[in-house]
Every structure is written in C-alpha cells, then in structure tokens.
Amino acid sequence: MKMSKLFVQTLREFPSDAEVISHKMLVRAGYIRKLTSGVYNYLPLMWRVLKKIENIVREEMDAAGAQELLMPFVQPKELWEESGRWEVYGRELMRLKDRHDREMCLGPTHEEIITSIARDGLKSYKQLPVNLYQIQSKFRDEVRPRFGLLRGREFIMKDAYSFDTTQEGLEKEYQNMAQAYTKIFKRCGLNTKMVQSDSGAIGGSVSHEFMVITDTDAGENDVFYCDSCDYSANSNHAVSNLPTEGVNITGEWSTAKIIDTPDTLSIEELCDFLNIPATLIVKTLVYIVDKKPVLALIRGDKQVEETKLMNAAGGSDIRIATAGEIEEMMGVNGFDAAKGFIGPNGLKEYNDYPITVIADNTVKEMKNFVIGINQKDKHGVGYNWNSEVKLPEIVTDIRLVEAGELCPQCGKPLKVTRGIEVGNIFQLGTKYSKPMNAVFTDIDGKTKPYIMGCYGIGISRTAAAAVEAHYDDHGIKWPLSIAPYHVVIIPVSTKDEQQMKVAEDIYKTLIKHGVEAVFDDRDERAGVKFKDADLIGFPYRITVGKGISEGLVEFKVRETDEISNIKPEDAAEIVVTAVHNL
Ligand code: ATP
Ligand code: MG
Numbered sequence: 001m002k003m004s005k006l007f008v009q010t011l012r013e014f015p016s017d018a019e020v021i022s023h024k025m026l027v028r029a030g031y032i033r034k035l036t037s038g039v040y041n042y043l044p045l046m047w048r049v050l051k052k053i054e055n056i057v058r059e060e061m062d063a064a065g066a067q068e069l070l071m072p073f074v075q076p077k078e079l080w081e082e083s084g085r086w087e088v089y090g091r092e093l094m095r096l097k098d099r100h101d102r103e104m105c106l107g108p109t110h111e112e113i114i115t116s117i118a119r120d121g122l123k124s125y126k127q128l129p130v131n132l133y134q135i136q137s138k139f140r141d142e143v144r145p146r147f148g149l150l151r152g153r154e155f156i157m158k159d160a161y162s163f164d165t166t167q168e169g170l171e172k173e174y175q176n177m178a179q180a181y182t183k184i185f186k187r188c189g190l191n192t193k194m195v196q197s198d199s200g201a202i203g204g205s206v207s208h209e210f211m212v213i214t215d216t217d218a219g220e221n222d223v224f225y226c227d228s229c230d231y232s233a234n235s236n237h238a239v240s241n242l243p244t245e246g247v248n249i250t251g252e253w254s255t256a257k258i259i260d261t262p263d264t265l266s267i268e269e270l271c272d273f274l275n276i277p278a279t280l281i282v283k284t285l286v287y288i289v290d291k292k293p294v295l296a297l298i299r300g301d302k303q304v305e306e307t308k309l310m311n312a313a314g315g316s317d318i319r320i321a322t323a324g325e326i327e328e329m330m331g332v333n334g335f336d337a338a339k340g341f342i343g344p345n346g347l348k349e350y351n352d353y354p355i356t357v358i359a360d361n362t363v364k365e366m367k368n369f370v371i372g373i374n375q376k377d378k379h380g381v382g383y384n385w386n387s388e389v390k391l392p393e394i395v396t397d398i399r400l401v402e403a404g405e406l407c408p409q410c411g412k413p414l415k416v417t418r419g420i421e422v423g424n425i426f427q428l429g430t431k432y433s434k435p436m437n438a439v440f441t442d443i444d445g446k447t448k449p450y451i452m453g454c455y456g457i458g459i460s461r462t463a464a465a466a467v468e469a470h471y472d473d474h475g476i477k478w479p480l481s482i483a484p485y486h487v488v489i490i491p492v493s494t495k496d497e498q499q500m501k502v503a504e505d506i507y508k509t510l511i512k513h514g515v516e517a518v519f520d521d522r523d524e525r526a527g528v529k530f531k532d533a534d535l536i537g538f539p540y541r542i543t544v545g546k547g548i549s550e551g552l553v554e555f556k557v558r559e560t561d562e563i564s565n566i567k568p569e570d571a572a573e574i575v576v577t578a579v580h581n582l
Helices: 021-028 044-063 077-083 111-121 167-187 267-274 306-312 323-330 459-469 497-512 526-536 546-550 568-580
Strands: 032-036 039-042 074-076 095-097 103-106 130-139 154-164 192-196 206-214 221-225 232-234 257-260 281-289 292-299 318-320 356-360 369-372 378-383 394-396 415-429 439-441 447-449 451-458 487-491 517-519 540-544 553-557 562-566
Touching: 021 032, 021 459, 039 044, 044 130, 044 154, 044 167, 044 459, 074 077, 077 103, 077 111, 111 130, 111 154, 111 451, 154 167, 154 459, 167 192, 167 206, 167 415, 167 451, 192 221, 192 415, 206 221, 206 459, 267 281, 281 306, 281 323, 306 318, 306 394, 415 459, 451 459, 487 497, 487 526, 497 517, 497 540, 497 546, 497 568, 526 540, 540 568, 546 553, 553 568, 562 568
Parallel strands: 192 232, 281 369, 292 356, 356 394, 487 517, 487 540
Antiparallel strands: 032 039, 074 103, 095 103, 130 154, 154 451, 192 206, 206 415, 221 232, 221 415, 257 378, 281 292, 281 318, 369 378, 415 451, 439 447, 540 553, 553 562
C-alpha cells in the first residue's frame, strides 16, 4: 500500500471529547470517526485491526471445536417473551416496531435466537454436545456510552453458545473455552487475568471475566486479587474475610435508649458526636430495585456493593433512592435531613410495595449498637437484634470488598487493581432451555432441556484495550499480530533516486514474502512521516536515508523504540521472520 493512497487522516491534536487513551489515539491516528453517540465508523486501518482480531478468534474457536454461523441482528419480541427477558431487560434493549406494528429489538446478545435454532435442530443426545458461535455487531442502548470503542452502543462481539447433555459436559466445555480465550488474548498481545464475576442480566450461576489489567480510568472494573494464591474476582463478586483483631462490635450502653444526636447526617458526624468507632453503627441505605424499595443494613465502616444487593433483592435494576423518596417512606414532609436518621424499624411499605430489608453479614454479630429510628436528630443506642429491632430475614453478603481485607482462600491481604473486561464465559445451565422448552431426547428416552453455556468476546473493545496496553506519548504500539500493517518503509527524500530505488526494492521483497507493508511515498518532510508512523503505530519502520551510501538503512522497532543501522536485506529478513512466526 502506498501511503499517498492510504485512506487515513491523522489529526494534529487529540479530540476534545475523548477521555481515555485508546479513544484519543484511535481518533487522532485516523482509525475511527464518531457517527453519533456510542456509534463509530471503523475506517480502513481500524477495519484491518478488527479483522485480524476476528481471525485470531475464529482460528482458536474453530480449533476448540466450535462452529461458526450468523444470526440476524433484528430479533422478534416473541422469542424474548418466551425467555421472559422482554420484561426484565432494561432500557439497554433497543426496541422498535415494523410497519405491521410488530415489536422487535436490535440484538444486544443472542441467547433466545440460538436456543430457538438448537431446539429445531438438536433433538437427540447423539447430536450433542455442540458449540455454535458468530461474530457480529451488537446494539445496546448503554446509559453512558463512553471511552470510544471501549463502551459503545453499537459494537462487535463474538458470542458462542454451547449445548450439553450434562452439567459435567458443560463444565468441560467451560474449561475448553477458558483455554481458547487464554490463547486468543495472548495471540492478540494482551495479558489477561481470568477473574470470578457476577452473572448479571445474562444469568446463570458460574461465570468468569477476562480482564486486561490497567491502572488507567479505562478500566471500569475493580479486580481484587491475591498475590499468595490464585484468587481473583470482580468487585461485584469478590468476597473477603474481615480482620477481627482490635475491631469493636459491642457497644458499652447497658440499656437500649433513644438519644438526641443533632445534625449527625453522616456516619463520621455520628461517630464524632458519640465518640465511638463506625463499627458500632448499623448503617441504613435506601435503594430502589426494579421500582421496589429496599433497605440495606451494613456495619458503619463498610460500603454496599450494589450488584450484590440487587441480586439479593432478586432484581435487575438498582439505584439509590432520592431524598424525596426517603422522606415519603419515613412519612415526613419537608424533612430534608431524613437521610441521616433512617432505620428499618416501623417502615412498612412504599408505593404499594412492601419494604424489603436486607442485612449484610457484618451486622449479625453486632451488639448494643447504634441505629437510625426514623426520627430527626435522634438515634437508638444500645440496641440489639430481636429485642429492639428485628434482624431481617435476608442476611447475606452485600458488602464491597476493600483492599487489605483477607483473601477468602488463603487469608492473606487482598490487593486491588483496575481491569477492562474483554471477554467472559458463563455457565447458563437451563436458564434459557427450560422456559423456551428447548429439549433433546436423552439416552434413557427422556426429554431434557439442554445444559447451556455462553461465551463472549468484545472484538472492538479488545482492539481498544490493546491500545490502552500498548502506547506512548507519540502514538500506538500495535502488537504485530493485530497491527493494520506490519511495517512502513520511508525514503527520507523522494527526490533521491537511490533512496527511492532501495526503498522500493525492500517494499517489493517484503510484499513478495507476505508482509503487509506501507510505502511512504509522500513528498513530505521526513519528520512528518516519522510522526505519522509513530502515531499510527506500525510495529516496524525501515528508513532509507543518507546512510544508504554506506549500504545501511535505519531500522526501528516501535514497541521498544530501539533504532539500529543495518543492511536492507537484514532489515527485511527480521520483518519477514517475525511475520512468519506469528
Ligand atoms: P460490561 O459489564 O462491560 O457492560 P457485559 O457484562 O455487559 O460487559 P457481555 O454481555 O457478557 O458483557 O458481552 C460480552 C463482551 O462484549 C464483553 O466481555 C465485552 O468485551 C463486550 N462488550 C459488552 N458491552 C460492550 C459495549 N458497550 N461496548 C463494547 N464492547 C462491549
Ligand atoms: Mg453491559
């Protein structure tokens, strides 16, 4: 490819609306252009990168025994009603009507469709197990599309679905996919960590995510991990043991009473006022889960993990209640200080829904504690469960883990880092096959629902994550395996015949050996060409300049920025060998 013909416009500046590196770099280097919020044009350079990632994914999925197909992007409501998800999938599901007023949606994921395909074609245990996958655009009307390709509304995903006759079969396939994923990300030049995670809207019980670890804002997930053993989990799923030494959870009040606690709106203010540690306070937080009111009780020094709370409440959407809603629950008007004094006692219902109270495990053993009693400027102190206040029926883990708490596997302190989720794997079981009556006849003659798994990889997110992991101030440093082109050849002066001849010879030799090369034939200053080469991120740069009079070219490796002066044929050989070893 001649640089003069390559469809690419690099920009002098980073785009002003971009917050993270991959978004900034991909726009500035001419890979993507925004069409509308969360929707991007993949320009030729980007499309080459995406196709390379797709091909790696394809090769490894095929090698793992999966078969590729392609399902429609538009899906009918009826199938989503069969699975029960038309009701529960939130506003991320883009719903629309056709000219006959039939309701449809844009595919955010394809469990319903693949299950309908399976039940039509896989009738006997003899046909199982099967793993089917596709690579396709998805649409999710994300609340906050951001970070360019990392969280778009339209994005490219590989989604695979397995069908087994037994749980053991599913577990085997789950391991098989975990191994394929590890290979895929390694081949894409990414170090990933496989971490335990929550199953979310897709459902099922066991799931893991593949995280690219990063210390930047682009990592939207907190990953807790242990250096001493292999424990690692997304914060929405992580658990920990709490240190007990020196932690006081029994108050010194000899009797329960209500006392004045003026203006103590926060836990800190209440601690200061009573001169006690937060571990003696039962904190009450108010949430709305799928429109229903939920109170969360947790030890004063700990935070609630909202996904855990949402799961405990059996919902699929969660938000913190507004001050107005809290006042209404407490039956007080114009009481803007409600927040600091709410508690579980005496609250019955809200908006025709009973109030669900969920306690975190941390409050269970607390004694003579402090708690809100729904009266302004007052708290109950010296309270105990089931004497002054009832211990809720649901007592479970809704706590956000913090670094330094103890590993649930080995007891050593946990660490935390940020991660970008590039893929995930789920054991779905019969979550879709049962309601959709997707069954096969087993060896014993009985009909049974398939035991399913599903496995996703964000193709476009993986490309962006690769940029987050490989860049410097001057631009992208693509791993060779997914770079749009392997090498750029730059003649310093296009007017110098010898330079042009040598450069063209190298270019032709490389092309002949299957290397994807760009020849920068533009009549530009060498500095301009070097800048573009760094920004675009070609893994190798061969510059033909004055040194050619001594038979040498300049060879640059973008990853390390190492430069050497070597013979043209040696430069070509290094590149050819590297490409053939991919
Ligand atoms: P997230 O928690 O980041 O929203 P998810 O749990 O919704 O992801 P899945 O539904 O399992 O993700 O989708 C499979 C893969 O698709 C993810 O691992 C991720 O790589 C990718 N993906 C999901 N949502 C987006 C998005 N909005 N933009 C780009 N890629 C996405
Ligand atoms: Mg999502």
